Amino acid sequence: MAHEDNPAYQALITRRSGNARALVAPGPDKNALAAIILAASRAPDHGRLVPFRFLSIAEGARDRLATLLEAASRALNPDLPTPEIERAREKAYQGPAIVAVIARIENHPKIPVSDQWLTVGCALENMLIALQSLGFAAAIRSGKFLETAPMREGFSLGANEHLVCLVAIGTATEFPPEKPKPALEAVFGIWNG
Ligand SMILES: Cc1cc2nc3c(=O)[nH]c(=O)nc-3n(C[C@H](O)[C@H](O)[C@H](O)COP(=O)(O)O)c2cc1C
Numbered sequence: 705m706a707h708e709d710n711p712a713y714q715a716l717i718t719r720r721s722g723n724a725r726a727l728v729a730p731g732p733d734k735n736a737l738a739a740i741i742l743a744a745s746r747a748p749d750h751g752r753l754v755p756f757r758f759l760s761i762a763e764g765a766r767d768r769l770a771t772l773l774e775a776a777s778r779a780l781n782p783d784l785p786t787p788e789i790e791r792a793r794e795k796a797y798q799g800p801a802i803v804a805v806i807a808r809i810e811n812h813p814k815i816p817v818s819d820q821w822l823t824v825g826c827a828l829e830n831m832l833i834a835l836q837s838l839g840f841a842a843a844i845r846s847g848k849f850l851e852t853a854p855m856r857e858g859f860s861l862g863a864n865e866h867l868v869c870l871v872a873i874g875t876a877t878e879f880p881p882e883k884p885k886p887a888l889e890a891v892f893g894i895w896n897g
Contacts, residue, residue, distance in 0.1 A: 716833060727876060743831065758804065772855055779849075808865050850870075
C-alpha cells in the first residue's frame with residue numbers, strides 16, 4: 705500500500721490541534737475515552753517504567769478545577785487583573801471532555817529522565833492521533849500554572865509527579881489557522897561518519 709493510501713500514515717500527517725474555545729459536544733464517551741487512553745499507554749517505554757498517568761476531569765469537578773486554575777494564576781501573580789483571572793478559569797470549561805496528563809519521573813539508575821519524558825510525549829501524541837482518528841479534536845493547555853502549589857495539591861501529585869498539560873477534547877467547529885510545518889530537508893539529513 706502506498707503511504708498516501710495508508711490510513712495510519714494519513715492520521716499522522718493530518719494531525720492538527722482544534723481551537724480550545726470551539727470544541728463542542730459530542731466529546732468521547734466513556735468507551736471512546738478508554739480507547740484513547742489505551743492507545744496513549746502503548747507509547748514506547750524504556751525500562752517499562754510507565755512514566756505517565758491520566759485523569760479525566762469529572763463533569764461535576766469543573767468548578768473546582770476553575771477554582772484551582774484561579775488560585776494557580778494568583779500564586780504566579782498576586783496582582784492579576786480580572787480578565788486574566790477569567791482567562792485562567794475558562795480553561796476548566798473548554799471542551800466536553802478534559803484529560804489531565806501527569807508524568808511520573810523517577811531517578812532511575814539506568815533509565816535517564818529524558819527517556820522517561822520522551823515516553824510521556826509519545827503517550828500524548830498517541831492520544832492525539834487516536835482521538836483524531838475517532839473523529840474528535842483536541843487542544844493542549846500547559847504553562848507554569850501547572851507546577852504551582854494549588855495545582856499540585858489539588859491533583860494530589862506525588863513528589864516525582866508533574867502535571868504536564870490539560871487536553872480539552874471534543875468535536876471541532878473551527879480550527880486555528882494551519883501552523884507552518886518544517887520542510888523535510890530541515891529535519892532530515894545523512895550522517896557520513
Ligand atoms: C506539551 C505541550 C504543551 C502545549 N501547550 C500549549 C498551550 O498551552 N497553548 C497552546 O496554544 N498550544 C500549546 N501546545 C501546542 C499546540 O498544542 C499545537 O501542537 C501547536 O500550536 C501546533 O499546532 P498543531 O497541533 O495544529 O500542529 C502544546 C503542545 C505540547 C506538545
